[in-house]
Amino acid sequence: MNSYLLWIPLLPLLGFLLNGLGRNHLSKNATATIGAGMVFLSFVLSGFAFGQMLALSHADPGANHTQVFYPFDLLRIPAFTIPFALRVDHLTVLFLLIITGIGFLIHLYSAAYMKEETPPHFARFFAYLNLFVFSMLVLVMGDNFVIMFFGWEGVGLCSYLLIGFWFKNTAYNAAAKKAFVMNRIGDLGFLLAIFWLLMKLGSVNYGDVFGQLGTQLTPTDITAVTLLLFVGAMGKSAQIPLYTWLPDAMAGPTPVSALIHAATMVTAGIYMIARSNVLYSLAPLTQTIVAITGLATALFAATIALRQNDIKKVLAYSTVSQLGYMFLGLGVGAYTGAVFHVMTHAFFKALLFLGAGSVIHAMHHEQDILKMGNLRKYMPITHITFLLACLAIAGIPPFSGFFSKDEILVAAYLANPLYYYLGVAGALMTAFYMFRLYSLTFRGDFRGTKEQAHHLHESPVPMTIPLVVLAILSVVGGFIGIPAVFAADAHWLEHFLAPVFRRGAAHVSEGAHHLSHSQELIMMGVVTLLILLVIVFSVRKYSTYTAGEENPSGLARVLYNKWYVDELYQSLFVQPLHQLGGFFKNFTEPKIIDGAVNGIGKLVSYGSRQIRLVQSGQVGSYLLIMILAIVVFFLVWFNDLHLQRFFQKYF
Amino acid sequence: MPIQYYIYFCLALFSLGIIGVLTRRNAIIVFMCIELMLNAVNLLLVAFSKMHHAAALQAAPQTTAGIEGQLFVFFIMVVAAAEVSVGLAIIVMMYRNTHSIDINFLNRLKN
Numbered sequence: 001m002n003s004y005l006l007w008i009p010l011l012p013l014l015g016f017l018l019n020g021l022g023r024n025h026l027s028k029n030a031t032a033t034i035g036a037g038m039v040f041l042s043f044v045l046s047g048f049a050f051g052q053m054l055a056l057s058h059a060d061p062g063a064n065h066t067q068v069f070y071p072f073d074l075l076r077i078p079a080f081t082i083p084f085a086l087r088v089d090h091l092t093v094l095f096l097l098i099i100t101g102i103g104f105l106i107h108l109y110s111a112a113y114m115k116e117e118t119p120p121h122f123a124r125f126f127a128y129l130n131l132f133v134f135s136m137l138v139l140v141m142g143d144n145f146v147i148m149f150f151g152w153e154g155v156g157l158c159s160y161l162l163i164g165f166w167f168k169n170t171a172y173n174a175a176a177k178k179a180f181v182m183n184r185i186g187d188l189g190f191l192l193a194i195f196w197l198l199m200k201l202g203s204v205n206y207g208d209v210f211g212q213l214g215t216q217l218t219p220t221d222i223t224a225v226t227l228l229l230f231v232g233a234m235g236k237s238a239q240i241p242l243y244t245w246l247p248d249a250m251a252g253p254t255p256v257s258a259l260i261h262a263a264t265m266v267t268a269g270i271y272m273i274a275r276s277n278v279l280y281s282l283a284p285l286t287q288t289i290v291a292i293t294g295l296a297t298a299l300f301a302a303t304i305a306l307r308q309n310d311i312k313k314v315l316a317y318s319t320v321s322q323l324g325y326m327f328l329g330l331g332v333g334a335y336t337g338a339v340f341h342v343m344t345h346a347f348f349k350a351l352l353f354l355g356a357g358s359v360i361h362a363m364h365h366e367q368d369i370l371k372m373g374n375l376r377k378y379m380p381i382t383h384i385t386f387l388l389a390c391l392a393i394a395g396i397p398p399f400s401g402f403f404s405k406d407e408i409l410v411a412a413y414l415a416n417p418l419y420y421y422l423g424v425a426g427a428l429m430t431a432f433y434m435f436r437l438y439s440l441t442f443r444g445d446f447r448g449t450k451e452q453a454h455h456l457h458e459s460p461v462p463m464t465i466p467l468v469v470l471a472i473l474s475v476v477g478g479f480i481g482i483p484a485v486f487a488a489d490a491h492w493l494e495h496f497l498a499p500v501f502r503r504g505a506a507h508v509s510e511g512a513h514h515l516s517h518s519q520e521l522i523m524m525g526v527v528t529l530l531i532l533l534v535i536v537f538s539v540r541k542y543s544t545y546t547a548g549e550e551n552p553s554g555l556a557r558v559l560y561n562k563w564y565v566d567e568l569y570q571s572l573f574v575q576p577l578h579q580l581g582g583f584f585k586n587f588t589e590p591k592i593i594d595g596a597v598n599g600i601g602k603l604v605s606y607g608s609r610q611i612r613l614v615q616s617g618q619v620g621s622y623l624l625i626m627i628l629a630i631v632v633f634f635l636v637w638f639n640d641l642h643l644q645r646f647f648q649k650y651f
Numbered sequence: 652m653p654i655q656y657y658i659y660f661c662l663a664l665f666s667l668g669i670i671g672v673l674t675r676r677n678a679i680i681v682f683m684c685i686e687l688m689l690n691a692v693n694l695l696l697v698a699f700s701k702m703h704h705a706a707a708l709q710a711a712p713q714t715t716a717g718i719e720g721q722l723f724v725f726f727i728m729v730v731a732a733a734e735v736s737v738g739l740a741i742i743v744m745m746y747r748n749t750h751s752i753d754i755n756f757l758n759r760l761k762n
Contacts, residue, residue: 617758623672650654 005088006069008045008096009137011038015130023123032111035126039107039133043100053093057496064499065089068143080202085143091500095140095271098343102263102350103133105466109354110255112462113361125165129259132158136264140271145194145204148272152190155265156183163252175251182245186235193228210278226279226286229272237269239327240297243320244566250312254357257312261319262350267342270326277335277501291331295422298324302429307559310367311356314437318393319349321430325408328423334411335501336494340481341408344400347477348392351470355386358459359441363452369440376442378456381464383442385471390438392474394431394531403478406524410515424527431531432538439542485520657698664691678742678752689731696720
């Protein structure tokens with residue numbers, strides 16, 4: 001592996017160390033320069049790596065151009081060896097670009113967004129962001145599951161630190177803890193999968209597990225391992241039933257939400273399954289479960305998003321929903337489609353969050369969309385970019401979301417038409433809630449206070465540059481994956497990723513039938529038309545919204561309360577655990593543990609108090625005891641042979 | 652004279668000492684009783700020593716076997732003399748401090 005590739009993860013780590021250690025000495029400008037600069041350099045290096053990979057693929061299309069860096073063994077025992085190894089291949093390089101590219105834009109944006117913080121906190125923020133990027137880079141660059149797990153835990157830690165960044169607010173800390181605990185539940189699955197692989201194969205290297213050695217696995221092993229890995233992905237990528245942490249993660253500063261939702265963290269689960277595509281393709285049961293879970297999450301989260309009034313909560317549920325689509329894609333074997341959607345989603349979701357941040361910034365930390373309105377007049381750049389992102393996520397051609405979502409839906413149709421219809425229903429809901437959000441925020445009349453209206457302003461340039469860049473990417477990002485129906489062989493991404501997915505895809509395409517081009521075109525047209533209708537309906541309905549109309553009842557009320565899932569978890573898991581904890585605290589701890597420890601102490605002190613009575617101070621009593629003792633000894637040894645002989649001799 | 656007489660006598664003497672130590676409160680009398688016990692033991696030592704020596708002489712004239720007991724008596728007397736000097740000094744000091752030589756009064760070390 002070229003040594004410059006090592007600097008891709010090392011530079012953000014360096015930035016973390018510099019900012020973290022020097023947080024009390026560095027000025028804000030220096031901090032921002034270090035933080036954003038390191039990620040930018042990393043991005044440039046990723047660009048080089050990408051260019052190199054592109055040239056190699058061009059010269060020798062379809063071949064595997066994996067580069068591995070293997071300096072030492074992490075663990076070496078007779079049963080197995082775990083190497084410390086990094087790899088860069090087609091899939092990794094794509095993720096490197098997404099992570100560092102979008103990461104850099106978010107860093108740039110944060111420099112302006114967080115400028116109200118004091119320098120030490122500002123530096124702390126950038127240090128955490130850099131550590132986050134570093135962890136994610138380690139995650140995608142690892143050459144075995146253990147290194148991936150390191151990165152996996154790293155992003156979990158960083159999400160905890162960043163969600164609870166404003167640690168003086170108890171609710172934010174609770175949200176951070178929730179994210180951490182939920183992720184831990186998933187991580188347990190991942191860890192068990194690693195143990196399983198070590199037990200059966202004695203290796204966790206991708207090359208071994210997906211290669212020759214992997215053929216030693218029985219179908220049961222593969223199903224179990226893939227299911228356990230999927231449990232890990234559920235936690236990290238917020239799928240039912242472990243999704244509730246993601247909406248709560250909105251407690252963090254908005255750039256953090258963008259980073260978690262777009263470039264890092266939640267895509268980790270997708271990456272992991274895409275990486276393990278060989279195993280997943282061999283486990284049809286797991287694939288079905290993945291697809292169904294993904295679809296259920298997509299629909300479930302979309303219904304919740306219909307009735308949320310917090311700008312970030314809507315986006316959070318839309319992320320959960322879009323992640324559901326990605327898992328649907330993975331479940332039906334459309335690995336390229338899932339990765340494609342990760343990429344386009346990263347563009348438009350980062351844009352949406354940064355746009356939301358811009359709005360929140362202008363509204364002085366007001367997040368309720370019912371109190372906004374008509375912001376297009378005051379914030380033209382934010383408005384235009386936000387609109388483009390909404391169109392992209394809704395799936396209007398030729399925006400990026402259309403291509404990736406279409407690819408997943410077509411693959412879903414081939415697997416099971418029901419998946420397709422439900423997926424389309426979800427897409428319609430997506431269009432509806434996104435344009436509800438858009439209309440309530442940017443159209444109609446302003447519903448905030450006079451003071452807020454007075455201060456409305458477009459965000460500063462460092463915040464709008466990332467918006468514009470991301471908007472351009474959201475618009476054109478889809479053209480790297482044009483489906484065959486428009487132009488034969490134009491799906492660049494599929495060719496690029498083919499070396500990674502070839503084996504996994506081979507299992508899927510066996511016996512799979514293809515749609516005719518006319519059928520596919522009709523489906524696309526109908527769906528696009530439906531989405532447009534929904535958008536028009538949504539915009540018309542919510543553009544004329546006036547305050548006080550919202551009084552949810554019936555189903556709307558249930559949706560507003562997020563199906564009461566949090567309450568359900570509260571009563572099912574949290575309360576019993578609290579009660580168990582209370583039992584341990586109030587009974588086991590004081591009665592059993594303290595009782596045993598204190599009991600021994602009490603016994604000793606009671607005993608010594610009794611024995612102390614013997615020491616009365618009366619000389620006479622001491623003497624009496626002495627003499628009695630002598631008599632006792634005499635009686636004890638009365639039968640002694642020598643005494644007996646003495647008595648016999650003289651008496 | 653048979654050895655039993657010595658044994659009975661010493662037993663009586665020793666018991667008198669014990670009874671005196673246990674019952675009397677005057678420190679000097681307690682002290683004297685201790686001396687009584689010591690001397691009862693001394694007497695018994697001498698008696699047994701003489702007996703063994705006499706038996707040894709019968710077997711081999713000129714022998715010194717069996718006289719160690721009498722030697723020990725002198726050791727005991729020396730130690731007892733030293734003990735008496737220390738003990739009496741303590742009693743004198745006690746009297747100076749408390750104007751009493753009642754041993755039951757000496758319970759200050761209690762607790």
